[in-house]
Amino acid sequence: MDFTKKTRECVQQIHPYVPGKPIEEVQRELGITSVIKMASNENPLGPSTEVRQALVHHLDKINYYPDANAFYLKEALAKELDVPAEMIVFGNGSDDVNKVLGETLLNPEDEVIIPQPTFSQYEYITLLMGAKPVFVRGEGLEHDLGAMLKAVTSKTKMVFICNPNNPTGTIVRKDELVRFLTALPKGITVVIDEAYGEFVTDPDFLSGLDCLKQGFTNVVVYRTFSKIYGLAGLRLGYAVADPTLTEQMNRVREPFNVNLLAQIAGIAALNSKMHLNLSKELVKSGRSYFYEQLDAMGVKYLQTQANFILIHCGKDSRDIYEFLLQNGIIVRATHSFGLPEYIRVTFGTAEQNERFFRVFKQTMSAESL
Ligand SMILES: Cc1ncc(COP(=O)(O)O)c(C=O)c1O
Known part of the structure; x- marks a missing residue:
């Protein structure tokens, strides 16, 4: 039996949720082991x-x-x-x-x-x-x-x-x-x-x-x-x-x-106050680092009060998202938010942030050629 037209009418109107890609899926599909996830606004420090x-x-x-x-x-x-x-x-x-x-x-x-x-x-x-x-x-x-x-x-x-x-x-x-x-x-x-x-x-x-x-x-x-x-x-x-x-x-x-x-x-x-403060500090330094790097690249973004940043890529961001993915960096393309020219990136550790920019700079300079 085909259930698609048998469900409640309101259910048929719901768009399936679009999650950030899981690390294991990227490892499996692309055969790369060193994958970082900067897609779902999680805490890169892990639990306390x-x-x-x-x-x-x-x-x-x-x-x-x-x-x-x-x-x-x-x-x-x-x-x-x-x-x-x-x-x-x-x-x-x-x-x-x-x-x-x-x-x-x-x-x-x-x-x-x-x-x-x-x-x-x-x-x-x-x-x-x-x-x-x-x-x-x-x-x-x-x-x-x-x-x-x-x-x-x-x-x-x-x-x-x-x-x-x-x-x-x-x-x-x-x-x-x-x-x-x-x-x-x-x-x-x-x-x-x-x-x-x-x-x-x-x-x-x-x-x-x-x-x-x-x-x-x-x-x-x-x-x-x-x-x-x-x-x-x-x-x-x-x-x-x-x-x-x-x-x-x-x-x-x-x-x-x-x-x-x-x-x-x-x-x-x-009860993990130290972890809480470290997490806050990491996001604060992530923000400053992203602002500095994006300003130097001349790339537009929104000032953020969260643990992620919305970056304006200047064109459809799908290729940029894919290039980052191929290099083991999962970010969030924002097409499902109605923002096809942006990517949303969760701040990582200092090392992860640097790795993101090494790859992001490559893709942005390749795009502008
Ligand atoms: C604004 C907002 N609210 C709620 C949630 C969901 O949080 P939880 O993991 O507690 O379900 C998210 C997750 O990304 C979110 O961005």
């Missing part, structure tokens, strides 16, 4: 020593189900963020949290405002629930909160803000955000996805957590352990929201949606 030790210590407990309420992890995180534990909902990555929130809130026909370009999962959950994505593209590549406000109708249920945004690395400024939240009808839920929030150094950034603490109780903040904490493979993310919403989300989520090792690793990661 504290996390490694805690995982080894708890390995022989995986015959037991995990704590369905992630009690100890929640307590530790609540203390870290200075919020009540009942305002936190964990998920199998923040992707899972996003799905749970959509399943909790969205009805068919609801409108969801999604800035462009941005992370694909906001569109995914909107379509999955049979709701209607309302895409808003500003003049530049940054979120245009003014235009998003104008897109609000009586059917608007939810608005997404990705701060810093993937794939641009840009942030929404403090004043802009407060103005937006103040002007928006209070019954509309505002998701502020801060997957890259810990990397921000710009003092003009206002966290969604502060918005919540200032009384904007319609704000839901997403965060993740996949990026700065180096735990992408274990899948751990969370939302912080008003307790009346988290209580409903807890009804919807799968009971064991955070595995036992992820809970252990999360607690250890919160």
